[in-house]
Amino acid sequence: MSAITPLHDESLRTRLDAAMAQVNRVLLGKPRQVKLAFTCLIAGGHLLLEDVPGVGKTTLAHALAASFAFDFQRVQFTSDLLPSDIIGVSVYERETGQFRFHPGPIFTGLLLADEINRATPKTQSALLEAMAEGQVTVDGQTHVLPQPFFVVATQNPLDLAGTFPLPDSQLDRFMLRVSLDYPDAAAERALLTGSDRRDLLAQLTPQLDGAGLAELSRRAQAITASGALLDYLQALLAASRRHADIRVGLSPRAGLALLGAARAWALLSGRQHVLPEDIQALFVPLAAHRLVPTRGASGDSLARSLLADVAVG
Numbered sequence: 538m539s540a541i542t543p544l545h546d547e548s549l550r551t552r553l554d555a556a557m558a559q560v561n562r563v564l565l566g567k568p569r570q571v572k573l574a575f576t577c578l579i580a581g582g583h584l585l586l587e588d589v590p591g592v593g594k595t596t597l598a599h600a601l602a603a604s605f606a607f608d609f610q611r612v613q614f615t616s617d618l619l620p621s622d623i624i625g626v627s628v629y630e631r632e633t634g635q636f637r638f639h640p641g642p643i644f645t646g647l648l649l650a651d652e653i654n655r656a657t658p659k660t661q662s663a664l665l666e667a668m669a670e671g672q673v674t675v676d677g678q679t680h681v682l683p684q685p686f687f688v689v690a691t692q693n694p695l696d697l698a699g700t701f702p703l704p705d706s707q708l709d710r711f712m713l714r715v716s717l718d719y720p721d722a723a724a725e726r727a728l729l730t731g732s733d734r735r736d737l738l739a740q741l742t743p744q745l746d747g748a749g750l751a752e753l754s755r756r757a758q759a760i761t762a763s764g765a766l767l768d769y770l771q772a773l774l775a776a777s778r779r780h781a782d783i784r785v786g787l788s789p790r791a792g793l794a795l796l797g798a799a800r801a802w803a804l805l806s807g808r809q810h811v812l813p814e815d816i817q818a819l820f821v822p823l824a825a826h827r828l829v830p831t832r833g834a835s836g837d838s839l840a841r842s843l844l845a846d847v848a849v850g
Contacts, residue, residue: 549756552749553745563741564717565724573822577801580754581754583688584688584715588694588717588718590693597717604743605744605746606745608646609645611651614654620660623642623664624673638676640680643667647687649691650691654701661707685747756804757800763810769847770792770795774786774791783830787827795820796811802815802819813849820843824836
C-alpha cells in the first residue's frame with residue numbers, strides 16, 4: 538500500500554470523501570449503506586451485515602480495510618470453530634519452561650467475522666470482551682488489542698439451516714445492523730458488464746489511516762446536540778420501554794450509541810450540529826436488532842412504529 542500523506546498536507550474532509558467514493562465504486566448502488574458503515578466506524582462501533590449470500594457483504598469489509606489502511610483478518614465461522622481459534626492460545630515452551638501467548642486473528646485492525654451465526658454461542662461470545670473493551674483475557678492475562686479495532690460481521694438470515702441466533706448481549710455489541718439488499722437494475726447491469734470486484738479491490742489505495750480516523754472521531758464527538766435534540770432522543774428511548782409489543786426496550790447504552798452515531802452521521806453530512814433527521818436516519822439500523830418483541834412483530838417494524846409514534850419536539 539502507498540504511504541498516506543500527513544494530516545497537515547491535505548484536507549481531512551477531502552480524504553474522507555475520497556475514501557467514501559472509493560468504496561462506492563466497488564459496492565455499486567449502495568451509497569446509504571456505505572454511509573452507514575462509515576458512520577459506524579467513525580463513531581467507534583461495530584457493524585453487523587445481515588443478508589443473503591452474494592450481495593457484497595465481504596466486498597464492503599475488504600473495501601473499508603483497504604481505504605483505511607487497516608490490517609485485515611477474515612475468520613470463517615463454522616459450527617466447529619473454537620474461541621481459541623479467534624483469540625489465540627497459550628503454548629508451553631519446553632526451552633523456557635513457560636507458556637507463551639500466540640495471538641489469534643482477532644489481533645488486527647478490521648476483523649471480518651464471516652457468517653458469524655454459523656458458530657455456536659460459545660464461540661460467538663469470544664468476541665464480547667474484545668468488542669466492548671478492546672482487549673481479550675486468556676489464562677488470567679489481559680492482552681490489549683491494536684487500535685483502531687473494528688469488527689464487521691456477516692450474518693445469514695436465521696431461517697437458513699445450520700445457524701445459531703446471536704444472543705441479545707452479542708447483538709448489543711453491534712452499533713448498527715445493515716442489510717445491503719439486492720442491487721437495482723442499473724447497478725446490477727454495471728456489475729455484469731464491469732470489472733471483477735476482486736480486481737477492483739486490488740486497485741484500492743489507502744485514503745486514511747488510524748490517525749486520520751482518530752481525528753474524525755474526535756471531530757464527531759464535538760458535534761453539537763441541542764437540548765431539544767436530546768429530548769427527542771430520550772422520548773424514543775422511553776417509548777421503546779413502555780411499548781406494549783416490546784418486552785425489552787432500548788438501554789442507556791443504546792441511547793449513547795444513537796447519539797454517537799448521529800454525531801458521526803452529521804459530520805459525514807457536512808454539519809456541525811445534529812438534526813432530528815439524523816436520529817431518524819439511524820434509528821432503525823441501530824435499534825431494530827436491540828428490541829425484544831413480546832410476540833411476532835419484527836424489530837424493524839417496531840422501530841419504525843416508534844419513529845411514527847414519537848413526535849419531534
